[in-house]
Amino acid sequence: MSEQQHFNSIYMKNALLSLLFSFCCLQLFADGQTILPNLKFGKPTMEELTMTTYAPDSNATAVVLCKLTNVSYKWGIESFRLFYEYKVKIKILKPEGTSYANVTIPYYELQNNTMKENIIGLNASAYNMENGKMVRTKMKKDMVFKESVNENQMQLKFSIPQVKVGTLIEYEYRLESDFFFSIDSWKAQSDIPTLYTEYDVTIPEYFKFNTEMHGAETLKSTNEATSFSLSIGGQLLQCSGTHLNFQGVQLPALKDDSYVWCLDDYCTQVNLELLGIDFPGTLYQSFTKSWEQIDESLLKDTDFGSRLKMNNPLKEEMAALHLEQMKETDEKICAIYTLLKNKVRWNEKYSLYGKAPKQILKEGTGSNADINFILISMLKDAGIPAYPAVMSRRNMGIIPYSHPSLQKLNTFVVAIAHTDTTLVYLDGSIEDGYLSVLPPVLMTDRARIIAPDNRSQWVNLTAIGTNQLRSVVKADISPEGVIAGTRETLYAGQYASRLRNKFRTAKDSTDFVSKLASEENVQVKALRMDGRSLFSPQVREFMEFEKQSTVNDQFIYINPLIFLHVSESPFKQSERKLPVEFPYADQLSLTVNLTIPEGYAVDEKPESQRIQTGDEKVFCRYTITQQGNQISLRYLFRLQKLLFLHTDYSELQQLWEMMAKKNNEMMVLKKL
Incomplete structure (x- = not known):
């Protein structure tokens, strides 16, 4: 890799914990409770020490009381350097929140190169109330470790001692960086709620940055001209610059889930992209590129x-x-x-x-x-x-x-x-x-x-290939309520890939069959798969199975679907701020043909139903018919849309709940 490429690789740095020192107090109100985030470090207030819950989010395991970041430029020995100052204060509210006392800070130290980053001035303390008095425990040096991640990246780890439910933790440090042409992205949110956060950046006139803010939460921001003093070779240089300030108040936790690919895409944040450098007496150097x-x-x-x-x-x-x-x-x-x-x-x-x-x-x-x-x-x-x-x-x-x-x-x-x-x-x-x-x-x-x-x-690679499952079930129901029959299934695309992965990661074929029987709630009498070990587009499966249904007096209770598509809805949140992202489009088709036993008749059966979103991108059809002692069920599901905004969540949630309900509906057979 070229030297320029090595330099470029360092800009993919993980965002560090954000904090900026401020000497003021802020009064907020949440659910009628006054919260006073004290922005002075080393002097916790009684409200902070005795706080037991965070009113805006009673389920929070911990809360960031303040998170502050200051970024500025200074002249080093031969060139500019970036100086980051970080301060953070967290209140532990539940046992799970104690993990926030374990902190990892990534930084860069390029091999075979003089460019590097240094972390200095690290201080951390835990504050606890004991017998009505505040007890401060300072972190010792033996709780701090450095380790190499790869040839260019290091990380510093530390653990703050004496942390338990009710503890207030504080830590601060400075990071000095030779990579003056790249300012780290700043994320206002984390996986726990944040009461107050602030980001303060001062940039001399020689550096031209594009500022981008995105995310669902609102930040108060200012952008103003300022004067700048630089000490270069013992001489004081005055220049103009830009002062940027961003403040976030009472920001909710941003928690990852299985229906979001990358949480950072939706985190409220500020990104500064270098457009160019314009030093006096030199030509303007552009850093913008086209694809x-x-x-x-x-x-x-x-x-x-x-x-x-x-x-x-x-x-x-x-x-x-x-x-x-x-x-x-x-x-x-x-x-x-x-x-x-x-x-x-x-x-x-x-x-x-x-x-x-x-x-x-x-x-x-x-x-x-x-x-x-x-x-x-x-x-x-x-x-x-x-x-x-x-x-x-x-x-x-x-x-x-x-x-x-x-x-x-x-x-x-x-x-x-x-x-x-x-x-x-x-x-x-x-x-x-x-x-x-x-x-x-x-x-x-x-x-x-x-x-x-x-x-x-x-x-666009989201719609390549065809992901399809087609299954046909033929079964007889005995007077004892035993459903015995066969299932023939064609797996294509991602369905075939998932089936192969399950088989490959199972201990052996017996383990695979055992898991399959458990997942489908059946007894597997025989199983054959064609194309399982081939590099091919499909896998065909033939299964002989038995399943015991519920028998009560003169009645047999049966789920005519037998093999459920959706047993319960995964969308249980009452409201959602994040979008829903599905991994790929797919189609599922199930056909079930059941023969009811002699001497029995259908007393109740589910009704046919069609369920879909307004744009018809998610579609489910349940069709059940009877002819003599034969019950036929056709079930079709189709998903053709991968991204649903949070404004579409209630519709999506309702659809999945309706599908789950339909999947679980029972048919009742009555003895004549």
Whole structure:
């Protein structure tokens, strides 16, 4: 990787805990309770020490009473440096909240380079009330540790002692950074509520930044001109500058859940992007780039562009595949990928840049990028055009179209020309998928295919492939209430991938069958799966099963669906501020044919029903009919929309509750 790329990689820093020192007091009101966040550190108030609950969020395990950050520029020995001052005060309210006394601070220290960051002035204390008096416990140095994360990143860890329910903790530190051209993103919210937070930044006139605020919560902000004094070589230099200030009051906790890919995308925050540097007597240096310039930069990079030009390292092994005898392109692609995956195992790491192929093949393991670069060389050698489609993984945040940023990219998949007009996608991390059946974390709506001669383009990977489950059940009901029959199921796309993953991660086939029986609440009498171990688009399953229904006097109670789609709604929150993000579009079709026993008649049965959202992007149809002693049920579910805003939550919640209710409805058979 080039030196510039190494420098660029440091800008992907995790946001640090935010705090700025202020010498004033603020009075807030929450549910009629007066809360006084004392912004002076080292002198907790009696209200802070005796506080037992946080009125706006009675379930909070802890609350940030104040979180303050100050950022300023100073002149170092030869260049500017960034100085961050952090202060934070947290009240522990429940046993689970004691974990906030364990703090990790990431920082950078580039190997083979003088550029680094230093953490100094760390102080931390715990305050407790004992026998009516305040007791302060200071953290000692032996509670502070440093450790290496990778060749460029370090982290400092510390644990504040004597922390329990009722403890008030405070800590503060300074971070000095040589990376003056990159100001850390500032996040106003965390996973516990915040009573007061403030972000104060002073920037000299030589640095031109674009300021971006986003998130659901409101911040009070000011942007004003200010004077700036710099001490350079013992001489005082006066210049103008910009003073930015952001304040947040009574911000709610931002808690992650399974229906949000990246919580940071919705966190109230401030991002400062460097546009350029304008030093006196020098030409203006622009730091803004277009996506076309980023394409060019990647194609010139040693560990990216050069890897795209390398020769096929498995040329001899590939010759034994006899690709010339294969008629279909997808057959050739599958043969090449299967050969490669037999040579290199994914190490469960994602990357944008690749290592030398000889090293990867020798070790037999590599990142998805390492495997993808070799795959591209093999495909090109077979005459099949292939290109990298760079992206930010869905759990790493959205790529902004309007603010091109190399630092936002963290991996890529392989876009392969299936025909002259269609593409399929593969990735070295695939263990259970197929062509265009990627791990959902890679199915982003913003991937950029990097191609020479200005042929790069944006592609949406959320709708690639077909994810479908079709199941047909035929069963007889005995007078004893035993349902015995067969289920034939076709799994395609993500459904096939999930089934293969369950089988691969089970201890053995017996464990897999046991879990299947438990999940479906049936006895599995026989099970056969076709295509389970193949690199193929589908898996077919044949199951013989029995299930005991409830028998009471003259009645048999049966759920005619037998194999439920939705047993209960996952959307239990009364209200929601975050959107709902589904991993992929899918379709499920269930057909059930039941024969009722002689001497019995249907006393009650569910009614047919159609359920859907207003835009019909989520659709469910339940159709049940009877002809003689035969009961036929058709159940169809279709999801075609992946993002639902918080304003759509109540409709989505109602739909899922209706589906769950329908899935659980019973049919009653009465003895004649």
